Amino acid sequence: MDGDFLLLNPGPVPVSDGVREAMSAPMMSHRSAKFEAIYERAQSGAEYVFTHSTPGETDTSVPGETLIFNGTATMAMEAAVANVVEPGDEVVSLVNGKFGRRFARIADRYTDAVTRVEVPWGESIPLADVDAAVSDETTMVTMVHNETSTGLQNPAWGVGRIARESDAIFVLDGVTSIGGDVFSLEDWCVDIALTDAQKALAAPPGTSAMYLTERAADRIDGESAPFYEDLDWHLRKADSHQTPFTSAIPLYLGLAEAVEEIESEGMPARIARHHRQARAFRDGFTEMGLDLFATASDHTVLSNTLTAVSLPESIRGDDDEFMAAVAERNVSISGGQAHLGGEIFRVSNMGRFADEDIVRGVRTVGEAMTDVGVDVDTDAGIAAANRRLE
Numbered sequence: 001m002d003g004d005f006l007l008l009n010p011g012p013v014p015v016s017d018g019v020r021e022a023m024s025a026p027m028m029s030h031r032s033a034k035f036e037a038i039y040e041r042a043q044s045g046a047e048y049v050f051t052h053s054t055p056g057e058t059d060t061s062v063p064g065e066t067l068i069f070n071g072t073a074t075m076a077m078e079a080a081v082a083n084v085v086e087p088g089d090e091v092v093s094l095v096n097g098k099f100g101r102r103f104a105r106i107a108d109r110y111t112d113a114v115t116r117v118e119v120p121w122g123e124s125i126p127l128a129d130v131d132a133a134v135s136d137e138t139t140m141v142t143m144v145h146n147e148t149s150t151g152l153q154n155p156a157w158g159v160g161r162i163a164r165e166s167d168a169i170f171v172l173d174g175v176t177s178i179g180g181d182v183f184s185l186e187d188w189c190v191d192i193a194l195t196d197a198q199k200a201l202a203a204p205p206g207t208s209a210m211y212l213t214e215r216a217a218d219r220i221d222g223e224s225a226p227f228y229e230d231l232d233w234h235l236r237k238a239d240s241h242q243t244p245f246t247s248a249i250p251l252y253l254g255l256a257e258a259v260e261e262i263e264s265e266g267m268p269a270r271i272a273r274h275h276r277q278a279r280a281f282r283d284g285f286t287e288m289g290l291d292l293f294a295t296a297s298d299h300t301v302l303s304n305t306l307t308a309v310s311l312p313e314s315i316r317g318d319d320d321e322f323m324a325a326v327a328e329r330n331v332s333i334s335g336g337q338a339h340l341g342g343e344i345f346r347v348s349n350m351g352r353f354a355d356e357d358i359v360r361g362v363r364t365v366g367e368a369m370t371d372v373g374v375d376v377d378t379d380a381g382i383a384a385a386n387r388r389l390e
């Protein structure tokens with residue numbers, strides 16, 4: 001085994017020692033002033049991330065509230081849909097990967113009028129197609145900003161403007177972008193934004209955060225949502241820094257610490273680091289002779305928080321030996337999801353990686369490819385990654 005265990009999966013990502021220590025505090029009542037202070041720390045740190053993720057520390061806040069949920073981002077996705085959409089309402093869902101598909105499937109449970117703007121996973125959705133699908137009858141547009149299953153970043157600014165022109169609610173899943181990449185509530189006309197704890201926020205899995213603008217809050221009907229996801233109730237309790245039901249206290253402690261670490265680093269510096277490290281991964285893999293999976297065209301770009309790489313022909317369809325060769329080196333990466341299983345591998349640079357970790361990821365993939373008989377130039381890959389990181 002070489003070196004410490006390196007977790008490069010696109011979530012959960014490694015957490016800092018400070019986050020781990022925070023989670024080991026003695027138990028407390030979730031209705032105590034002590035817990036309210038922790039919720040408030042998590043809430044204000046998450047709010048900092050939601051409102052300060054544009055270059056130059058510009059504040060992009062719009063009136064609204066940050067909520068922290070007991071439950072991962074899928075719960076937040078469902079809460080966004082269930083509180084706004086009534087049976088028969090028209091929803092437009094962008095689908096070019098697994099999580100875009102999940103949003104559409106959630107919407108299917110609340111209305112029978114979901115229009116999918118769909119292209120094969122890993123391809124870009126033309127804004128013109130979104131424009132054609134959205135009309136004044138559209139209640140909600142759902143979009144995954146950074147498609148974790150493919151390594152593409154969808155054009156939030158363009159889709160948000162289309163939604164706003166039709167007065168539709170724009171819900172943005174920023175699970176693998178918010179906390180690691182540029183994001184703007186104001187410029188992108190986002191009405192509801194959500195993210196997960198265990199991705200770019202580098203907190204433990206189990207909670208998620210939502211920014212619910214007043215514009216969206218005016219259109220919610222909590223009683224039409226599942227009992228646990230009633231956003232009117234969550235908003236009322238958040239006023240006093242509590243959750244409606246028992247809070248996952250250790251996870252809130254970990255999240256509060258993680259978002260404060262982000263605030264100390266500052267979002268502009270954090271975004272610049274994520275961009276640099278993602279480019280290093282991309283250059284490292286392509287220079288060694290591998291191909292990136294996704295095709296970025298129109299206004300869609302490659303992700304700055306994770307990289308998806310096509311498996312070479314000779315091992316496509318069966319990645320067991322390659323994955324074992326990676327694991328032997330004490331590194332963990334992810335394969336493809338759903339029909340992309342055996343077709344691609346994915347690595348993340350979300351959170352707090354040192355540049356050496358990125359280089360180690362490139363070297364590990366190169367060596368593992370060589371072990372399974374793929375002819376790659378690992379040294380060229382490492383040199384290219386290092387050039388980007390300088």
Ligand SMILES: Cc1ncc(COP(=O)(O)O)c(C=O)c1O
Binds near residue numbers: 173176
């Ligand atoms: C873009 C995106 N959205 C939603 C989710 C769902 O998150 P969870 O499984 O934590 O609910 C994920 C998980 O990987 C994701 O990457």
